[in-house]
Amino acid sequence: MLKTSRSLNLLQPFPLKFKNFPTIQTQPFSSFSSLLDLCTKPQLLQQVHARFILHGLHQNPLLSSKLNDCYANLGHLNLSQQIFASINDPDSVVRNAILRSLSKFGESKKALLVYQEMVMKCMYPDECTYPFVLNSCSHLSDVEYGKKVHGHVVILDLVGSALSEMYWRCGNFGNLQEGVEGEAVNDLAYWNSLIFEAYQNGNAEEGFRIFKRMRIERTKPDSVNVINLLRSTVVLKSLKAGKVIHCLVVVFYLFENLFVNAALLSTYSKLGSLEHARLLFEKMPQRDCVVWNILISAYSQNGYPKESMELLIQMRRYGVRADLFTSIPAISSIAELKCLEWGKQMHVHVIRSGLDYLVSIHNSLNDMYCKSNQLEAAQKFLIQ
Numbered sequence: 293m294l295k296t297s298r299s300l301n302l303l304q305p306f307p308l309k310f311k312n313f314p315t316i317q318t319q320p321f322s323s324f325s326s327l328l329d330l331c332t333k334p335q336l337l338q339q340v341h342a343r344f345i346l347h348g349l350h351q352n353p354l355l356s357s358k359l360n361d362c363y364a365n366l367g368h369l370n371l372s373q374q375i376f377a378s379i380n381d382p383d384s385v386v387r388n389a390i391l392r393s394l395s396k397f398g399e400s401k402k403a404l405l406v407y408q409e410m411v412m413k414c415m416y417p418d419e420c421t422y423p424f425v426l427n428s429c430s431h432l433s434d435v436e437y438g439k440k441v442h443g444h445v446v447i448l449d450l451v452g453s454a455l456s457e458m459y460w461r462c463g464n465f466g467n468l469q470e471g472v473e474g475e476a477v478n479d480l481a482y483w484n485s486l487i488f489e490a491y492q493n494g495n496a497e498e499g500f501r502i503f504k505r506m507r508i509e510r511t512k513p514d515s516v517n518v519i520n521l522l523r524s525t526v527v528l529k530s531l532k533a534g535k536v537i538h539c540l541v542v543v544f545y546l547f548e549n550l551f552v553n554a555a556l557l558s559t560y561s562k563l564g565s566l567e568h569a570r571l572l573f574e575k576m577p578q579r580d581c582v583v584w585n586i587l588i589s590a591y592s593q594n595g596y597p598k599e600s601m602e603l604l605i606q607m608r609r610y611g612v613r614a615d616l617f618t619s620i621p622a623i624s625s626i627a628e629l630k631c632l633e634w635g636k637q638m639h640v641h642v643i644r645s646g647l648d649y650l651v652s653i654h655n656s657l658n659d660m661y662c663k664s665n666q667l668e669a670a671q672k673f674l675i676q
Contacts, residue, residue: 561590
């Protein structure tokens with residue numbers, strides 16, 4: 293049985309608090325959140341992290357939890373722990389993030405200590421985090437504590453295969469059977485959690501088998517269900533599966549959901565079916581910046597720079613402002629077209645948007661100037 297202890301004690305070696313910086317958000321955090329997705333190295337992530345502190349965003353729970361996940365994904369659990377320790381009174385979003393990170397790195401005791409503190413504060417993990425709590429119980433072979441967690445799962449009406457797996461690993465088959473038979477197969481949240489878990493575990497085919505069982509139970513899919521299946525479709529590189537899901541989107545009237553359309557568009561783009569992607573794009577009832585970016589990037593990456601730039605011009609006519617994810621593929625397309633005038637306009641745009649300090653933008657602009665035979669301009673740009 294795990295002894296009660298405050299999770300902050302286990303993080304005492306990481307007492308970073310940033311007390312001298314303001315906690316007022318001085319800029320919208322959506323742009324900063326987008327930057328995190330581009331950080332593939334710890335050095336880049338630390339640069340964005342420094343910007344968070346500079347703009348007073350280091351106490352924002354959503355940004356902090358995403359930053360936590362990014363450090364963990366890059367193999368820096370110690371920095372994830374520093375983020376957690378630096379937040380004053382972290383909410384459930386932040387605690388969920390550190391709990392997932394600790395569990396992924398095999399720090400099962402620490403993960404359960406964080407969970408215990410959450411329960412003491414009347415906070416509970418969401419359905420995507422509970423499998424990590426149960427996984428920690430499995431690693432510690434602590435079936436007694438697992439039963440307590442099972443009780444919380446029942447009270448919160450959350451179900452999932454992780455519960456059965458925990459009893460299986462601990463050798464408690466009586467409770468395993470009890471847990472499986474107690475699951476409500478008509479509960480959409482149950483099926484969504486199973487499909488998402490299959491995707492997370494890299495078993496995309498299993499996700500489709502689960503979906504087939506779900507349809508046998510006459511449970512109708514929702515937007516979450518469809519988006520998770522589309523992710524699995526990309527993993528399987530199956531255009532046929534993507535088309536089938538597209539049919540489901542139409543049949544179950546999900547075609548007006550912007551997130552579903554964006555996921556479907558992204559799927560077609562990643563599978564190289566630009567014709568289907570363009571048809572879908574033209575029929576969308578609403579298109580935000582993300583949707584435009586997906587197709588602009590798809591054209592650029594698949595060797596259609598002219599179409600990419602035509603779409604960018606169309607985007608501007610519709611009054612949608614270009615952001616970082618528009619700028620990088622646009623600069624790449626300009627480089628292929630060797631159109632210096634457009635390149636200079638994009639350079640001005642990224643400066644005005646405050647994106648010129650990013651390494652990815654620097655590299656793209658430098659490449660553009662070099663391909664346009666403007667070596668002197670490229671040299672000056674590198675010196676800046």
